[in-house]
Amino acid sequence: MLSYEPLTPTSFLERSATVFGPRLAVVDGGLELTYAELWQRVQRLAGALATAGVRPGDRVAVLALNGHLLLESTFGVPAAGAVMVPLNIRLSAGELAYILGHAEVTLLLHDDALTGLARQAAEGTxxxxxxxxxxxxxxAVAEPLLVRVEDELAPLSINYTSGTTGRPKGVVYHHRGAYLQALAMALHTRLDAASSYLWTLPMFHCHGWCFPWAVTLAGARHVCLPRMEPEEAWRLIRAHRVTHLCGAPTVLTSLLAHDDAPARALDPRLLACVGGAPPSPALLGRALRAGIDVIHLYGLTETYGPVAICQPQPEWPGLPVEESAALTARQGVGNVIAQRLRVVGDDGRDVPADAATVGEIAVRGNDVMLGYHRDPAATDKAAPDGWFRTGDLGVLHPDGYVRIVDRAKDVIISGGENIASVEVENVLVEHPGVREAAVVARPDPHWGEVPVAYVSLAAGARATEAELIEHVRARLAHFKAPKAVTFCELPKTSTGKIQKNVLRQRAAG
Amino acid sequence: MLSYEPLTPTSFLERSATVFGPRLAVVDGGLELTYAELWQRVQRLAGALATAGVRPGDRVAVLALNGHLLLESTFGVPAAGAVMVPLNIRLSAGELAYILGHAEVTLLLHDDALTGLARQAAEGTxxxxxxxxxxxxxxAVAEPLLVRVEDELAPLSINYTSGTTGRPKGVVYHHRGAYLQALAMALHTRLDAASSYLWTLPMFHCHGWCFPWAVTLAGARHVCLPRMEPEEAWRLIRAHRVTHLCGAPTVLTSLLAHDDAPARALDPRLLACVGGAPPSPALLGRALRAGIDVIHLYGLTETYGPVAICQPQPEWPGLPVEESAALTARQGVGNVIAQRLRVVGDDGRDVPADAATVGEIAVRGNDVMLGYHRDPAATDKAAPDGWFRTGDLGVLHPDGYVRIVDRAKDVIISGGENIASVEVENVLVEHPGVREAAVVARPDPHWGEVPVAYVSLAAGARATEAELIEHVRARLAHFKAPKAVTFCELPKTSTGKIQKNVLRQRAAG
Structure with missing residues (x-):
């Protein structure tokens, strides 16, 4: 059709290969690829996948650190017509096995260094x-392949996340959503062909907040960082004149606390896009002195990453730092392609913009998931009236900006990673000595939050704190293990429900 | 649906009213409107139109200079569910009458100062x-109204243009195309909430290249300029710290030739987006010295304005000015949301990227028109294989950039306005003394091109140059009248076709 072309983010690489062909697209250790080379490799990766039997619609999982394999897969798996399943390398083999089965993955691409984990995860399947x-x-020998997208609402990738229930849920992205979200990210962060983007954010986390595509459409440089190590990050920032990076506030905290942090403002300045928790006034102040501007973004796996932006107003930099920090700590407004960020009461109606009435943050639109893979009941429950409930409780300020005040769902967010309390509790109660367990968030200066457990033991049973922590570490990703275990009777409501709010207060006290 | 919202550019104003509510959105002479006020007025304009009997799907024409009425209509007519028909105020009453009839317009909104022209155009209808x-x-008394868009491929506006045939053709834009094109314009020109945009480009021209929406989505300031008068333009540039403007190269030439042009580089710098003809090296040099950066855009009414951009590469500013000017004078590559800009031979296949083989520039995709209103035959003819032929002949450079070398269709582009040769020829031969007439472009240092006529008289008939020019001026927009008339036998091919290429060479010589 003359005036209709399905939206797919793969087209951004196709364009950049033409427009920015000889420019450096990827730096991954000693490997450097131009945009022309990246596009060639992506199409040959698609050809290689087809040779290996991957058919359109198949699910291809990728288990890799930030690097060219993961980036190329982001374009190459869809180029083969397949659906990508990015895997969190910090999950346990058991968790990964569950995802491989649930997503009906047929092929698992993995880093050589992760062969052991990949084998364990795929064992018996x-x-x-x-x-x-x-x-x-x-x-190296494959013919280039590019399967054209016919339906822009077709699945592009499935991104597994720990929600409120025990098992990870598969959040399905469509091509249209990733395309629009990438445009929004590029526009809000002013990416262009002179930009250099450091991959401090794991690309497997909400599909890298759609920055694999945003950076590519701008013709900017992807600078890969396999693991968030401040020394290596500073080396790359200086070597590649990095202008942009993303991550949880902890990333910025680690960078600024390191000996290699600059004594004077960086040149060029750096834009840090921070999400997962609000940046503190102290952090904002330290960042500014180092020549780092901060944008606060807000979103979830279900919203392609940042569905919202604390849109900076031109006047803010002129305000006293405490005031500007308070404004920036809010979650803000829908991004330029998102629908309105709503705060709704139990009745589903908008709360007044009085900065006081608490409701749940709700979103819908082109950058909200198609649904949970193979779980329509969970999808319906999460979006009872067509608006996805984020699980975050917030208020609406008179200027239209939303601020989170609490969390409705039982999720702990530690260093940007979601931890479902119930998943950890389920593992704890598998221990023969444990009768009941409750896991809640404890505020943490570095991670934002960490999980801590309250446990009552079975009659006559014995268990130590170290023993229970090790029990969890043996079964789940290590970051999900409680940092402390307190043995006590669990406080309950009259109907017998554990009073987690009481435990949260105790943990924070 | 949770993950689908129809794309419509009106949503950008809805967002900016929330995010940038108290910021200045429009300056039009003494009138100033914030984004919150603009959105209120737009919805009440929609209400007023409904009160006046406008129903969804109706066509509403607007005859106005750049100003708040035209800008508000761009949002308010679609908010009423109606289809906007922006009118070129330089057309004659007869031309306007044809458009009103062809588009089946039910209501004509007009500036008070254009009442006479509007009455003439609508007379007898x-x-x-x-x-x-x-x-x-x-x-003032209307209730706000907002008719939600259900089909993003539904018509948003009909933009009349002089093509190769005598009568103006109605180019139909859809909501999706204007939405995506606006995002592309904002991204490529780096518009943000601190930007200030001067309306040197007529908003009725290709719907203002979609900048009514691009400026709005950025939360930038619309500074209205009713007519392109350099003195007033410079006053506004300084008073509102203008950062962006668009127009034909003549606009920039006029600005820089004026006494009020700055002796030193402007602060803030200004980005001029130039289209309709390539900027000359001399103009680029003068602009740079005045603190004006230039982006060269390329497009047609059929492509929502700039379908292509001569994407500036980070290295270009460092090159010798002649070299950088030669690179910038090319029409470039598809913009970030456009499909690939193709150059195709008569067989519809791509020419080699050798900077030498000439073909016709062809486009398709989301920012190409739905078609010509009520003229499927012309639509099919213009896009014989689903790729719209622009009528411009070009070559493809090895770096993927397209450069125009000639024009295939018989159109003269004067100061950014299209003139169909055949339309002027048809009027000339209506004169009793004229036997045959051919109108071609003559290069012009200010307008780029101007029309000149070659005429053979009927046996025994007499007519003067001034008489024929006046004959055309009385019937068509004045800019379409030939600047000179030469009386002669018209050169013809053996099959009797007028050799316009010979006349073009004669006119240029």
């Missing part, structure tokens, strides 16, 4: 494994 | 007139 080295061999 | 003053009276 029909999932085929392909290491980065094996992939490279196939890619 | 059932089109109702509404002056700005009458509109204001209705608006």
């Amino acid at each position: 029909e999932v085929r494994l392909m290491s980065a080295t094996a992939c490279e061999t196939l890619l | 059932e089109v109702r007139l509404m002056s700005a003053t009458a509109c204001e009276t209705l608006l």
Whole structure:
């Protein structure tokens, strides 16, 4: 059709390969790729996947650190017509096995260094494994392939997240949503061909907040950082004149606390896009002195990452730092392609913009998930009236900005990672000595929050704190293990429900 | 639906009214409107239109200079569910009457100062007139109205353009195209809430290249300029610290030739987006010295304005000015949301990227028109294989950039306005003394091109140059009248076709 082309974020790389062909697209250790080379490799990766039997609609999982394999897969798996399943490398083999099964993955691409974990996860299943080295061999001889997208609402990727229930849920993104979200991210963060983007955010986390596509459409440089190590990050920032990075406030905190942090303002200045928790006034002040501007973004896996932005107003930099920090700590407004960020009461109606009435933050629109994979009941429950409930409780300020005041759902957010309390509780009560367990968030200066457990033991049973922590670490990703275990009777309501609010207060006290 | 919202550019104003509510949105002479006020007025304009009998799907024409009425209509007519028909105020009453009839317009909104022209155009028809003053009276008491868009591919506006045939053709834009094009314009020109945009480009021209929406989504300031007068333009540039403007190169030439042009570089710098003809090296040099950066855009009414951008590469500013000017004078590549800019041979296949093989520039995608209103035959002819032929002949450079070398269709582009040769020829041959007439472009240092006529007289007939020019001026927009008339036998091919290429060479010589 003359005036209609399905929206797909893969088209951004196709354009950049033409417009920015000879420009450096990717730096990954010693490997450097231009945009022309990246596009060639992506199409040959698609060809290699097809050679390996991947058919349109198949699910291809990727288990990799930030690097060219993960970035190329983000374009190459859809180029093969397949649906990508990015995997969190910090999950346990058991958790990964669950995801591989639930997503009905047929092929698992993985870093060579993660072969052991990949094998464990796929053990006893029909999932085929392909290491980065094996992939490279196939890619070298593969014909380029590009399966054109016909339906922009078709699934692009499935992103597993810990929600309020025990098992990870598969959040389905469509091509249209990722395309629009990428445009919004590029526009809000002013990415262009002179920009250099440091991958401090894991690309497997909400599909890198759609920055794999945003950076690419701008013709900017992807500078890969496999793990968030401040020394290496500072080296890359200086070597590649980095202008942009994303992450939880902890990322920025670690960078600024490191010996290599600059004594004077960076040149060029750096824009840090911070999400997962509000940046503190102290952090904002330290960042500014280092030549780092901060944008506060807000979102969830269900919203392609940042559905909202604390849109900076031109006047803010002129305000006293405490005042500007208080304004910036809010979650803000819908981004330019998002629908309005709502705060709704139990009746589903908007709360007044009085900065006082608490409601739940609700979103819908083109950058909200298609739904939870193979779980329509959970999808319906999360969006009872067509508006997705985020689980965050907030107030609406008179200037239209939303601020989070509490969390409705039982999720702990630690260093930007979601931890479902119930998932940890389920593992704790598997221990023969444990009768009941409750896991809540404890505020933490570095991680924002960490999980801590309150446990009552079975009659006559014995268990130590260290023993229970090790019990969880053996079964779940290590970041999900409680940092402390308190043995006590759990406080309950008259109907027998554990009073988590009481425990949260106790943990914070 | 949770994850789908129809794209419509009106949503950008709705967002900016929330996010940038108290910020200045519009300056129009003594009138100043904030974003909150603009959104209120737009919804009440929609209410006023409904009160006046406008129903969803109706066509509402607007005949106005750049100002709040035209800008508000761009949002308010769609908010009433109606389709906007922006009118070129330089057209004659006869031309306007044709458009009103062809578009089946039911209501004509017009500036008070254009009452005479509006009455003449609507005379003898059932089109109702509404002056700005009458509109204001209705608006003051109207209830706000917002008809939600259900189909993003539904018509948003019909933009009449002189093509190759005698009668203007109605180019239909859809909501999706204007939405995406606006995002692309904002991204490429780096508009943000601190930007200030001067309306040197007529808003009725290709719907203002979608800048009514691009400026609005950024929360930037619309500074209205009713007519392109350099003295007033410079006054506004300084008073409102203007950062952006658009127009044909003639606009920039006029500005820089004026006594009020700055002796030193402007602060803040200004970005001029130039289209309709390539900027000359001399103009680029003068602009840079005045603190004006230039982006070269390329497009047509059929492509929502700039479908292409001569994407500036970070290295270009460092090159010798002649070299950088030669690179910038090219039409470039598809913009970030456009499909690939193609150059195709007569067989519809891409020419090689050798900077030498000439083909016709062809486009398709989300920012290409739905079609010509009530003229499917012309639509099919213009896009024989689903790719719209622009009528411009170009070559493809090895770096992927397209450069125009000639024009295939018989159109003269004068100061950014299209003139169909055949339309002027048809009027000339209506004169009793004229036997045959051919109108071609003559290069012009200010307008880019101007029309000149070659005429053979009927046996025994007599006519003067002045008489024929006046004959055209009485029937068409004045800019379409030939600047010179040469009486001669017209050169023809063996099959009797007038050799316009010979006349073009003669005119240029």
